[in-house]
Amino acid sequence: MALTPKDLLAFYRTMVTIRTFETKAAELFAAGKLPGFVHLYIGEEAAATGVCANLTDADYITSTHRGHGHLIAKGGRVDLMMAELYGKATGYCKGKGGSMHIADVDLGILGANGIVGAGQPIAVGAAFACKYRGNGTVAVCFFGDGAANRGTFHEALNLASIWKLPVVFICENNMYGISNCQRDHMNIVDIADRAAAYGIPGATVDGNDVVAVYEAAAEAVRRARGGDGPSLIECKTWRWRGHFEGDPGAYKNPDEQKAWLAKDPIPRLAQKLIDLGHATAADLAAIDDEVKAQVAAAVDFAEQSPDPDPADVLTDVYAS
Amino acid sequence: MKKMTYAEAIRDGLRVEMQRDPSVYLCGEDVGKFGGCFGVTAGLVDEFPGRVLDTPITETAIIGSAVGAAAAGLRPVAEIMFVDFTGVCMDELFNQASKMRYMFGGKAKVPMVLRTICGGGLGAAAQHSQCMEAWFAHIPGIKTVLPATPADAKGLMAAAIRDDNPVVYIEHKQLLGLSGDVPAGEYLVPLGQADIKRAGGDVTIVTWSWMVHRALAAAEALAREGIAAEIIDLRSVVPLDKETILKSVAKTNKLVIVHEAVKTGGFGGEVAAVVAEEGFDLLDTPIKRVTAPDTPVPFSAVLEKAYLPSEGKIIQAVKELF
Numbered sequence: 200m201a202l203t204p205k206d207l208l209a210f211y212r213t214m215v216t217i218r219t220f221e222t223k224a225a226e227l228f229a230a231g232k233l234p235g236f237v238h239l240y241i242g243e244e245a246a247a248t249g250v251c252a253n254l255t256d257a258d259y260i261t262s263t264h265r266g267h268g269h270l271i272a273k274g275g276r277v278d279l280m281m282a283e284l285y286g287k288a289t290g291y292c293k294g295k296g297g298s299m300h301i302a303d304v305d306l307g308i309l310g311a312n313g314i315v316g317a318g319q320p321i322a323v324g325a326a327f328a329c330k331y332r333g334n335g336t337v338a339v340c341f342f343g344d345g346a347a348n349r350g351t352f353h354e355a356l357n358l359a360s361i362w363k364l365p366v367v368f369i370c371e372n373n374m375y376g377i378s379n380c381q382r383d384h385m386n387i388v389d390i391a392d393r394a395a396a397y398g399i400p401g402a403t404v405d406g407n408d409v410v411a412v413y414e415a416a417a418e419a420v421r422r423a424r425g426g427d428g429p430s431l432i433e434c435k436t437w438r439w440r441g442h443f444e445g446d447p448g449a450y451k452n453p454d455e456q457k458a459w460l461a462k463d464p465i466p467r468l469a470q471k472l473i474d475l476g477h478a479t480a481a482d483l484a485a486i487d488d489e490v491k492a493q494v495a496a497a498v499d500f501a502e503q504s505p506d507p508d509p510a511d512v513l514t515d516v517y518a519s
Numbered sequence: 520m521k522k523m524t525y526a527e528a529i530r531d532g533l534r535v536e537m538q539r540d541p542s543v544y545l546c547g548e549d550v551g552k553f554g555g556c557f558g559v560t561a562g563l564v565d566e567f568p569g570r571v572l573d574t575p576i577t578e579t580a581i582i583g584s585a586v587g588a589a590a591a592g593l594r595p596v597a598e599i600m601f602v603d604f605t606g607v608c609m610d611e612l613f614n615q616a617s618k619m620r621y622m623f624g625g626k627a628k629v630p631m632v633l634r635t636i637c638g639g640g641l642g643a644a645a646q647h648s649q650c651m652e653a654w655f656a657h658i659p660g661i662k663t664v665l666p667a668t669p670a671d672a673k674g675l676m677a678a679a680i681r682d683d684n685p686v687v688y689i690e691h692k693q694l695l696g697l698s699g700d701v702p703a704g705e706y707l708v709p710l711g712q713a714d715i716k717r718a719g720g721d722v723t724i725v726t727w728s729w730m731v732h733r734a735l736a737a738a739e740a741l742a743r744e745g746i747a748a749e750i751i752d753l754r755s756v757v758p759l760d761k762e763t764i765l766k767s768v769a770k771t772n773k774l775v776i777v778h779e780a781v782k783t784g785g786f787g788g789e790v791a792a793v794v795a796e797e798g799f800d801l802l803d804t805p806i807k808r809v810t811a812p813d814t815p816v817p818f819s820a821v822l823e824k825a826y827l828p829s830e831g832k833i834i835q836a837v838k839e840l841f
């Protein structure tokens with residue numbers, strides 16, 4: 200299906216929302232307002248945006264420790280997310296999860312995850328549920344280049360491929376697992392090559408081109424919905440920030456960093472929208488302002504929200 | 520009521536629940552065509568087409584996918600062939616299944632059963648004979664049950680499947696062929712309810728799984744010597760039925776705990792601690808534990824016999840209290 204101007208503008212809004220939310224989170228973390236670990240997705244927004252544009256609320260995703268982008272792209276609410284980052288009672292998880300564990304099961308978001316690679320078999324199970332119900336829904340598993348080396352990767356792709364499950368594995372190759380560069384942590388250049396080992400399609404795309412990501416994911420999601428089984432898509436991208444906030448990322452090559460900053464997915468899409476006559480610079484600036492106001496409201500909501508009741512430490516361990 | 524073996528009773532529990540609820544499915548290594556390594560799931564693959572799935576040797580994906588399917592609304596019963604292999608899928612159990620609900624602020628449900636089998640006495644040696652229930656008991660968010668009789672095996676299976684939480688259901692190799700009366704049709708044994716398998720007023724013996732039967736044999740011998748032992752089968756270690764234990768100790772004033780797992784860090788320590796904390800005044804004598812020693816399970820029949828808690832060791836421990 201060809202993308203309409205409306206679709207492209209929606210991509211723009213989603214990417215700007217992720218960027219603005221996270222830029223704010225970085226600022227709040229530096230100000231000492233956010234406890235725990237904060238892993239930012241800045242620079243990688245095109246991947247989540249392009250992929251999730253192919254999904255409905257009935258489809259599932261599993262996310263990672265770097266999950267804000269996935270959650271926003273899948274429809275997560277920034278106010279509830281921000282409140283969770285603050286650990287407030289009004290947050291997505293009532294303050295029990297924090298940045299690394301935000302989930303919204305009603306939107307099919309089966310959670311960010313503090314364990315690298317853990318989402319892979321969970322997504323396979325969600326895809327099994329989709330196939331078992333036979334309702335055409337799918338699961339998407341986001342994971343990093345580092346996670347592609349876990350044993351869970353092999354077990355998940357193998358099981359998904361023999362059972363022909365409707366799951367799409369999205370490897371966000373941002374070239375690093377913490378400080379460990381892809382060159383040093385695997386002996387191949389394209390992670391999508393690993394698809395061959397499972398007899399499933401593998402594709403490598405420019406992960407900073409939201410339209411390229413959308414199109415590759417559209418094909419994989421179409422296959423999954425149609426009963427043709429899983430696919431592996433590698434989105435080549437770059438983590439702009441340190442691994443987590445507070446990590447200066449001194450191990451990164453400054454020239455590489457500079458080259459990747461120039462491939463920022465947001466101005467690339469903005470230019471395209473302007474060149475195609477779908478929007479003016481003023482239209483886009485208006486979106487930027489709206490998003491900024493939305494994120495500012497989310498911060499106000501979080502700051503004004505109550506802390507959890509200490510007695511609540513004992514609840515939600517078991518379903519009754 | 521119908522006479523059936525423990526293995527048949529588990530299968531009956533699975534069958535009845537699968538008939539009742541289409542969201543229940545089974546998966547694991549060799550659970551389909553082969554009927555499971557111990558024959559427990561024999562025939563179910565034909566009775567329930569598409570709902571009994573043979574997996575590769577892939578413990579991480581068996582449990583990880585069960586977590587995902589459960590979070591997405593199904594009720595998987597995922598088998599790990601031996602409890603000794605749960606180390607391979609421990610992250611899926613102790614960081615994923617058990618914590619999702621809590622981490623997500625109560626907004627997820629993970630209604631899955633991890634079916635597995637424990638225990639020695641078969642010369643299966645150190646990596647196929649262990650009793651690991653204390654590992655699972657130490658993880659809030661999951662429940663752990665260990666049936667000792669055919670009726671309990673069926674009723675606990677049904678209750679485990681219907682429970683909205685992850686439940687580790689641990690069978691015992693020595694019990695598979697044990698025969699007993701089992702209620703027909705739907706039958707539930709509530710999780711967290713101990714069962715007094717023999718009443719007595721002189722000493723309380725708290726135990727579970729295979730050791731229930733050794734304790735019952737010991738009680739029979741002790742009765743001939745005028746000591747009336749009360750045998751409490753915990754059935755579930757989590758949730759723990761403290762009330763039944765404390766009520767019995769209030770009557771007997773003596774407590775012996777018997778389990779097949781090794782002593783250090785074994786669940787018997789938890790039972791002892793509960794009684795020490797909440798029932799110290801009820802005790803007339805020190806608490807005794809009869810357990811395996813702190814070693815791997817040995818292979819040789821002679822060594823394994825020496826390793827396992829026996830009727831004789833239970834009798835001796837009880838007599839030391841009189």
Ligand SMILES: Cc1ncc(C[n+]2csc(CCOP(=O)(O)OP(=O)(O)O)c2C)c(N)n1
Nearest residue numbers: 265313314315343344345346373375376377
């Ligand atoms: C099983 C496990 N091992 C190690 C870690 C510590 N850790 C957290 S993130 C990370 C790097 C992950 O790299 P990648 O998968 O490429 O994701 P990225 O951070 O680049 O998004 C590591 C090693 C962990 N959380 N879980």
Ligand SMILES: [Mg+2]
Nearest residue numbers: 343344375376
């Ligand atoms: Mg990475």
